[in-house]
Amino acid sequence: MTGVVSALVEAWQELRINKTRILLALIGVALSVGALTSVVGVGDLAREGMKANSERNGGRSATLGLGVYGPTMPDPVKLEEAYKGIIKRYGVEYYTHVGLSQHGFQFPSGVQQVQMQLVDPGYGVIHRTDVSTGTWFAANDEERLAPAVVVSEAFYNAAGRPSLVTHPKVTLTGDPKTTAVMIGVVADQYPEAPPQAFMLMGAAERVGIAAAGGQFKFWVQDAQAGPLKAAITSDLQQQFPGMQIHVDRMDYASNGDPFAVAQLAIGGVAGLVLLLGAVGMLNISMVTVRYRVREIGIRRSFGATSRRIFLGVMMESVVATAVAGVIGVMLGVAIVKNPWIESKVAPGLTEYPPFPIEAAMLGLGAAVLVGALAGAIPATVAVRVKVIDAIRF
Amino acid sequence: MEELVSLRGVTRTVLLPDDQELHILRGVDLTVHSGDHTAVVGRSGCGKSTLLNLLGLLDTPTGGELRFQGTPVEQIRGNARARLRGSSVGFVFQQFNLLPGRSALDNVITPLLYAGPSHFWKRRELAMDMLDRVGLAGRAETFPNMLSGGEQQRVAIARALVRGPRLILADEPTGALDVDTGQAVMALLDTVATESGAALVTITHDVNVAALARASYRLDSGVLTSTEVPLGVSA
Known part of the structure; x- marks a missing residue:
C-alpha cells in the first residue's frame, strides 16, 4: 500500500515539476483520445441514424414479410384467417x-x-x-x-x-x-x-x-427468423396448395450487418489516430528518460529498487495519459453531442441516443494503454541504467 | 564496535574495449565499524570512487570478499541490495546531485519515498527536522539553483542522513567548494555523523580534508595502505 502511494506521490511530483514538457506531450494524447472518441461516437451516431432510416423503410431486425401468389388471387378472407392463425400459433406480438x-x-x-x-x-x-x-x-x-x-x-x-x-x-x-x-x-x-x-x-x-x-x-427475434420462416412456409403451403409462398426477411440486416464494413473502417481510422498519439507520447517519454538518467541514478543510490524505478516511470506516464484521456473524452463528448453535428450526422433521428459509453470507455482505456505502452519502453530503459554510470551522466 | 563493512583482498577489474584488463583495485583490505570516521585519499583515477561504490553496494568486486553487516554482498541480490542501500547507506556526492526543480525539502524527502511506512507517512516532519539540523530549516522551500554551493552540500548531507543510515559515504564532499565552506561542511558532516552514531567514510584527494578523519588510508594505483602519520604532515 505504502509502495503504491509513494509511487503515486513520486509520479505526481514528476508531473508537477515537468509540467510544461508533459503538458505538451499530453495535448497530443488528449487530442488523439478526443479524436478517437469523436470518431467512434460520430460513427456510432451515424450508424444509429442509418439504422433508424433502414428500420423505417424495411422494419426492425428481423421483420418477415408474407406473400401468397399463384395463377389466381388467393381468397382474401381465407388469407386473413391464415395470417391470424400464424399470429396466434407462433405468438407473434408485433x-x-x-x-x-x-x-x-x-x-x-x-x-x-x-x-x-x-x-x-x-x-x-x-x-x-x-x-x-x-x-x-x-x-x-x-x-x-x-x-x-x-x-x-x-x-x-x-x-x-x-x-x-x-x-x-x-x-x-x-x-x-x-x-x-x-x-x-x-x-x-x-x-x-x-x-x-x-x-x-x-x-x-x-x-x-x-x-x-x-x-x-x-x-420476431433474429434467432427465430430462420426456423419461423421454414415453419410458416410449410404451414401456408398446406393451407394454399398450388400457390407460391414467400416468407422473406424485409429488414436491413437480412444479408448480415450492412454497417459492419463502415464500423471496421471507423475502427481502422480510430486505431490510426491512436497510434499517432502513442508514437508521439513514446517519443517524448524516451527523450524524458534520457534526460533523467542522472536523476534515476541518484534515486537508485537512495534505495529505489529497479521495480520501483520501473513503476515510477510507468506510473508517471499512465497518470498523465489518464488525465489526458479524461480531457480527451470530454472533448469527444462535446463534439459528438453538438446539436449541429448530431443533425448533420444522423438527420434521420428525431431523438439522439446518449453518448455511447463504450466510446468513452474506449477513449479512456486507450489513453491508459498508450500511457502504459509509452511508459513501459522508457521504464525498461530506466531500469537498465547502471547506477554508477547514471550518477556520473 | 560493530563491524559494518569489511573488504578482504578485494579486486575490481574491468575489461577494456581492446580486451585488455584494467585493474582498478588490487587486493584491498578495509574494515569500517560503526562510529568510525575514515578517510581515503588518493590522486584522480586511483580507484577511490570504485572503492566507494563497492562500500555503498553500488558495485560488486571482481575478486576477494566484501561483507556488509556480516553478509557477503554476492548473497544480497537486486532489489534486496537496493533496499539495504536505502536503509543503511547515505551518499554525499562531490557535485551535490540535488534533483533540479525540487525544493530543498523535496530533495530531502526523496529517500523517504523509498522507505517503509513509518518513514514515508512522516516524511515532511523527518525532512524538516533534518534540514533544521543542518541549519537550513528557513530555506526548505528554496530551489537548488537559488542556494550557494555550501548550502547545496548541506541539503545533500540532510538528504543522505534523513533515513538514519549506519554508513555515510562522502565522495569528494568539498571538491566543489571553497576552502572555508569546505571546512564548514566537513565539520557539519563530522558532527552529524557523530551525533547519529553512523560511520563516515570520506573519499578525497585533499589531504587537509582527510586529516580530519580518525583513521586514514592512501589509495595508490588500486592498492590501499594505512597512513600512520597524519596526512597533512606527510604530504
Whole structure:
C-alpha cells in the first residue's frame, strides 16, 4: 500500500515539476483520445441514424414479410384467417398489414392527392415510426367513427399545423366524403417529400378505401427468423396448395450487418489516430528518460529498487495519459453531442441516443494503454541504467 | 564496535574495449565499524570512487570478499541490495546531485519515498527536522539553483542522513567548494555523523580534508595502505 502511494506521490511530483514538457506531450494524447472518441461516437451516431432510416423503410431486425401468389388471387378472407392463425400459433406480438392507396384530401389550399399507407398499430413498432407530435395508432383507434390518421410533416404543414389537442379534422374527397381526425405527425421520409398519411387498415376498409397490393409483416427475434420462416412456409403451403409462398426477411440486416464494413473502417481510422498519439507520447517519454538518467541514478543510490524505478516511470506516464484521456473524452463528448453535428450526422433521428459509453470507455482505456505502452519502453530503459554510470551522466 | 563493512583482498577489474584488463583495485583490505570516521585519499583515477561504490553496494568486486553487516554482498541480490542501500547507506556526492526543480525539502524527502511506512507517512516532519539540523530549516522551500554551493552540500548531507543510515559515504564532499565552506561542511558532516552514531567514510584527494578523519588510508594505483602519520604532515 505504502509502495503504491509513494509511487503515486513520486509520479505526481514528476508531473508537477515537468509540467510544461508533459503538458505538451499530453495535448497530443488528449487530442488523439478526443479524436478517437469523436470518431467512434460520430460513427456510432451515424450508424444509429442509418439504422433508424433502414428500420423505417424495411422494419426492425428481423421483420418477415408474407406473400401468397399463384395463377389466381388467393381468397382474401381465407388469407386473413391464415395470417391470424400464424399470429396466434407462433405468438407473434408485433404484426401489420401494409397496403398502399392514393386519396384526395381537402387542404386549405385545395385538394391534393396523398399517398396513404394502410397499416395496423404494430407498424409503428416494426418500422420504428417516431411521432414528433401527438400519438401513433392504438388498437382501439380502429373503432373510431371518424378514422384516425397519422400524417407526415408535409401533410401537417399543408393542413396549417393545427393543434392536435383540438382533434383537428381533415376531409377525404370522394362520394361520400369522409372526415378523418389527425392524431399524430411523423417526420418526412426525405426533404421536400410530398404529403403522406397512415390509416389503420380496418378503418380504411370501413370507409371504403381499398389497398392496392398488400403485404403482411411481423417482427420476431433474429434467432427465430430462420426456423419461423421454414415453419410458416410449410404451414401456408398446406393451407394454399398450388400457390407460391414467400416468407422473406424485409429488414436491413437480412444479408448480415450492412454497417459492419463502415464500423471496421471507423475502427481502422480510430486505431490510426491512436497510434499517432502513442508514437508521439513514446517519443517524448524516451527523450524524458534520457534526460533523467542522472536523476534515476541518484534515486537508485537512495534505495529505489529497479521495480520501483520501473513503476515510477510507468506510473508517471499512465497518470498523465489518464488525465489526458479524461480531457480527451470530454472533448469527444462535446463534439459528438453538438446539436449541429448530431443533425448533420444522423438527420434521420428525431431523438439522439446518449453518448455511447463504450466510446468513452474506449477513449479512456486507450489513453491508459498508450500511457502504459509509452511508459513501459522508457521504464525498461530506466531500469537498465547502471547506477554508477547514471550518477556520473 | 560493530563491524559494518569489511573488504578482504578485494579486486575490481574491468575489461577494456581492446580486451585488455584494467585493474582498478588490487587486493584491498578495509574494515569500517560503526562510529568510525575514515578517510581515503588518493590522486584522480586511483580507484577511490570504485572503492566507494563497492562500500555503498553500488558495485560488486571482481575478486576477494566484501561483507556488509556480516553478509557477503554476492548473497544480497537486486532489489534486496537496493533496499539495504536505502536503509543503511547515505551518499554525499562531490557535485551535490540535488534533483533540479525540487525544493530543498523535496530533495530531502526523496529517500523517504523509498522507505517503509513509518518513514514515508512522516516524511515532511523527518525532512524538516533534518534540514533544521543542518541549519537550513528557513530555506526548505528554496530551489537548488537559488542556494550557494555550501548550502547545496548541506541539503545533500540532510538528504543522505534523513533515513538514519549506519554508513555515510562522502565522495569528494568539498571538491566543489571553497576552502572555508569546505571546512564548514566537513565539520557539519563530522558532527552529524557523530551525533547519529553512523560511520563516515570520506573519499578525497585533499589531504587537509582527510586529516580530519580518525583513521586514514592512501589509495595508490588500486592498492590501499594505512597512513600512520597524519596526512597533512606527510604530504
